[in-house]
Amino acid sequence: MAVKTVDQTKAKSGFMKGVRIEFKKIVWPSKKSVFYYSLAVIIISIICSIMIWGFDNVLKKLLGLIIR
Numbered sequence: 001m002a003v004k005t006v007d008q009t010k011a012k013s014g015f016m017k018g019v020r021i022e023f024k025k026i027v028w029p030s031k032k033s034v035f036y037y038s039l040a041v042i043i044i045s046i047i048c049s050i051m052i053w054g055f056d057n058v059l060k061k062l063l064g065l066i067i068r
Contacts (some may be wrong), residue, residue: 029037
């Protein structure tokens, strides 16, 4: 088992100190913005799924005409 040196210990504590400093800089979104962002994602997902479903049906009909 390797022995920890002073430099390794200082490096780890310096890293953790940096992590704490960066966490203090985080700006969390408000509940209102999270709601609207989530709503936008849901609406865009529904629109995209309807478009893909429509393209799939059109291509299926075209392929059916070609294969017959």
